[in-house]
Amino acid sequence: MRKNAASPCIEEAWNSHHQALRYYLLALCNNRDAADEILQRVYVKALTHRAQFCQLAEPKAWLYTVAKHEWIDELRRSTPDTQSLDTATAAPLPNNHTDAHLPLASLATCIAKALAHCTDEDADIVGACDLNGVKQSDYAQRHGLTLPATKARLLRARKRLRETLVAQCGIVFDDQGHVCCHRAIPFTE
Numbered sequence: 001m002r003k004n005a006a007s008p009c010i011e012e013a014w015n016s017h018h019q020a021l022r023y024y025l026l027a028l029c030n031n032r033d034a035a036d037e038i039l040q041r042v043y044v045k046a047l048t049h050r051a052q053f054c055q056l057a058e059p060k061a062w063l064y065t066v067a068k069h070e071w072i073d074e075l076r077r078s079t080p081d082t083q084s085l086d087t088a089t090a091a092p093l094p095n096n097h098t099d100a101h102l103p104l105a106s107l108a109t110c111i112a113k114a115l116a117h118c119t120d121e122d123a124d125i126v127g128a129c130d131l132n133g134v135k136q137s138d139y140a141q142r143h144g145l146t147l148p149a150t151k152a153r154l155l156r157a158r159k160r161l162r163e164t165l166v167a168q169c170g171i172v173f174d175d176q177g178h179v180c181c182h183r184a185i186p187f188t189e
Contacts, residue, residue: 010046013059018043021063027172028071038070045070068174110169114161117168122157129154 025035
């Protein structure tokens, strides 16, 4: 019996998703060697957990989740103070952050720059409701709007801000739509 015959479910899932998974990792790492190394570790984990993997209803989701966790582990292993030539190919870390909240915390500068490029109306509602914690109902009352109109305006402003952040800061979202990382890209005027 051939070795691959024991895991056709892994081979099928891998053949279907490994290329898209590689692009996802390239977007996260911005380093081809690091992405390929992580991709290899994901495949090994699938083989290691063969029985459980073959029982999965959504193998694609499992592959992406494991890839994201492997990338985070890679970031944690390659802190700037312990970085050597061997880990220099790993994804670069900004400053000395290894926390899981790194992407959100380090986005503050980019968000401020993006808000400066938004319309006054968008910057006002996002700044008030999302950044300063003003309740949407209070915002609506102060600006003579209905609550549904305020909610719709805020959603449109968030969408436009998101587009600006993706374009200007190179934001990458995980499978759940949460910010997982971004690149420091100079803001264009």
